Structure formats: C-alpha cells, structure tokens
Amino acid sequence: MRTSDSYCLEQIKLDVQARHAARKILEVGDDANLSELKKAYRKASLKYHPDHNQDDPDAGNKFILIKCAYELLAQDRPCPTLLREIDSWHGFPDNKTHKLDNPWGHFLWWREKYFDSEKRKRKPDGKHSSCI
Numbered sequence: 222m223r224t225s226d227s228y229c230l231e232q233i234k235l236d237v238q239a240r241h242a243a244r245k246i247l248e249v250g251d252d253a254n255l256s257e258l259k260k261a262y263r264k265a266s267l268k269y270h271p272d273h274n275q276d277d278p279d280a281g282n283k284f285i286l287i288k289c290a291y292e293l294l295a296q297d298r299p300c301p302t303l304l305r306e307i308d309s310w311h312g313f314p315d316n317k318t319h320k321l322d323n324p325w326g327h328f329l330w331w332r333e334k335y336f337d338s339e340k341r342k343r344k345p346d347g348k349h350s351s352c353i
Contacts, residue, residue: 243290262291
C-alpha cells in the first residue's frame with residue numbers, strides 16, 4: 222500500500238469517527254435529515270448553553286462541540302475542535318490489540334468493546350461514559 226493510500230484511508234476513518242461522534246453528541250440516528258438535525262441542534266444548544274448551566278465549568282466546551290457536530294452533519298464543515306475532542310476520548314480504537322487497517326479488525330475491536338461483558342468499562346457510578 223502506498224503512503225498516499227494509507228493517508229487517504231486514515232482520513233476516511235477519521236471522518237467516519239467524527240460523524241459518528243457528531244451523531245452521538247446531537248443524539249440523532251444515521252438517517253437523520255436536515256430538519257431532524259436542526260431540531261436536535263436547538264434542543265442540545267438550549268440544554269447545554271453556558272448561560273443555563275453556570276454551575277458546569279465544562280458547559281462552554283459542550284456548547285462548542287454541539288455547534289461543531291451540527292456544522293459537520295448539516296453543512297459538511299469539519300471542525301478542528303471536534304477532531305481534537307475525539308482524539309481525547311477513551312474508547313476509540315487504538316492499534317495495539319487489533320489491526321485496524323481492515324474492516325475485520327474494526328469489527329473485532331467493536332465486538333470486544335460492546336459485547337465482552339468482562340471488559341466493559343463503566344464509570345464509578347455504574348453508568349456508561351458518554352461524549353457529553
């Protein structure tokens with residue numbers, strides 16, 4: 222595989238991860254249309270607006286991520302803030318256990334992450350972690 226092919230595949234993988242994260246942030250499905258995206262954006266913006274959540278020191282960052290998620294899904298504009306945030310999340314595959322240069326490696330990672338009950342990671346309060 223040429224270096225340019227490898228770079229292209231990496232960019233595609235990052236785009237897929239960013240779109241998945243954006244859907245998770247806005248709480249919409251894969252098939253959400255523009256009106257559903259707008260509705261979800263407005264709902265999330267009101268819920269996480271810094272003026273409405275003055276006790277939450279991370280409210281400003283959440284609000285920016287909501288804006289970035291909407292821009293990516295509705296306007297097809299990638300947001301560097303969202304990409305940096307995705308890199309900081311735990312749970313996206315690293316290349317240590319599974320070879321992620323093919324779909325089978327992604328499937329094995331996904332199966333282990335979501336269906337291997339002994340290895341499921343939870344927060345101390347017993348809930349799954351979320352991106353927001």
